[in-house]
Amino acid sequence: MKKIGFLSFGHWSNQPSYKARSAGDTLLQAIELAVAAEELGLDGAYFRVHHFAAQLASPFPLLAAVAARTSKIEIGTGVIDMRYENPMxxxxxxxAADLISGGRLQLxxxxxxxxxxxxxxRYFGYEPKEGESDADMGRRKALEFLDKLKGVGFAKPNPYPMFPNPPGLLRLEPHSEGLRDRIWWGAASNATAIWAAENGMHLQSSTLKYDESGKPFHVQQAEQLRLFKDAWKKAGHAGEPRTSISRSIFALVNDQDRYYFxxxxxxxxxxxxxDSNKRAIFGKGYAAEPxxxxxxxxxxxAIQEADTLLLTIPNTLGVDYNVHVLSSILEHVAPGLGWR
Structure with a gap:
């Protein structure tokens, strides 16, 4: 069994052929697609985060809305850029989003x-510290986020508070028990995959990574996943590590599919x-008869190595067509590979 989810970049554009022609269209259709995906039996609804673009940006209102409309499907991001975030x-x-979901958030x-x-x-008010790169800043913020998710008190209470305080140092609220164990790191290199494992995060690997050996993309990605799993084991973490990869996969089962893909x-x-002229390799997409x-x-x-597969979807083509895309994979492809 393999977990299968969708990953939406949340594009919109005021083009006559698009179903998602505004930000409102994209957000509302994302909720409806997540509901439909759960009904299909899909395992996850994931959303990309991009700032300063006609795409999804602030994920938590969307995640909370999806959580309120669903009951079983995992809800996640792939990924939130920590350079832009206030960890607290x-x-x-x-x-809050995880509590609304009943513990289904995979962030x-x-x-x-x-x-x-x-x-x-910088427009969000953040600057790297002296001697720190923006990537260092992102990783530092990630570690602070992980630390505060533990729910351990750290803030000295006011002796004259507006409301009575519990004893001891105060933590951030609302606290969702177990969320710390459901954080994933998006890694583009082998080194950051190992770093993620050492810090107790699961691994997300997309259709892009640094070219570290010249081998085909799927081979390099599979090696990255195995290095991550080895590092997790060496770190001695409780529980099993999870790995996800994303792919563009389209089963051509009708004329519309063939026209599009x-x-x-x-x-x-x-x-x-x-990133300063670092060579990267971009994985191919798949589109063929089942x-x-x-x-x-x-x-x-890499698909064989990962426990979770995220199918990137053409969200601008609308909910109905994307339901067709996802159901075609579940019906015509997944059983033949032993995923269902």
């Missing part, structure tokens, strides 16, 4: 990805440069 306020937001965080603007976190069937890995998909996906080492 985020602990309160995450705790993906990271030090961030290439942005729409230069040093966008048939031309993508032979896509290969691509290479590019990000049996061909089964044959191709069975050879993807």
């Amino acid at each position: 306020y985020m602990v309160e937001d995450a705790g 993906g965080i990271s030090r961030g990805s290439p942005e729409q603007v230069i040093d966008g976190w 048939g031309h993508e069937a032979s896509r290969d890995d691509k290479f590019g440069y990000i 049996q061909q998909l089964i044959d191709e996906l069975a050879k993807d080492e």
Whole structure:
């Protein structure tokens, strides 16, 4: 069994062919898609976070709304850029969303990805400390967030409070027990995957990572996942580590599918440069008739290695079509790979 979820980037654009033509459209359709995905039997509804773009940005109102409309499906992010975040306020937001969900939040965080603007976190009022890079700042904030999620008191109470205090130092509220154990780190390198394991976070790996060996993307990603699992074991954490990967996978079962995605069937890995000209490798997408998909996906080492697969969806095509995309994978592809 493999957990299967969807990952939405939450795009919108005022184009006649789009179903999501405004931010309101995207948010409301995201909620409806999560509800439909739960009814289909999907395991997770995940949302990307990008600032200064016509995409989803502030995840917690959306996560809380999805939580209130669903009862079983995991709800998460992939990922929140910690360079933009106040860890204290985020602990309160995450705790509230997790309590509304009944403990279903699977929160993906990271030090961030290439942005729409230069040093966008500066507009949010944040600056790296002396001698610290913006990536260092993101990781420092992540560790502070993890620490405060434990629910241990740290703030000295006012001797004359407005309301009576419990004894001892005070923690942030609302506290959601167990949320600390459901935090994931989005890693683009082997080193940060190991760092995530050492700090007790699960691993999210997307369709992009630094090219560290020249091998095909799925092979490098599978190696990253295995390094993460080894580091988790060495760290001696309680519980089993989880790993997720994302893929664009489309089963071509009707003419509409072939029109939208048939031309993508032979896509290969691509290479590019990000973060001060570091070479990166971008994984290929999959689009084919169901049996061909089964044959191709069975050879993807990272998919076999991960316990969770997030299907990236074309959210601008609307709820109905994305329900079709997801149900086609569950019906025509997943059983042939032993996922269902």
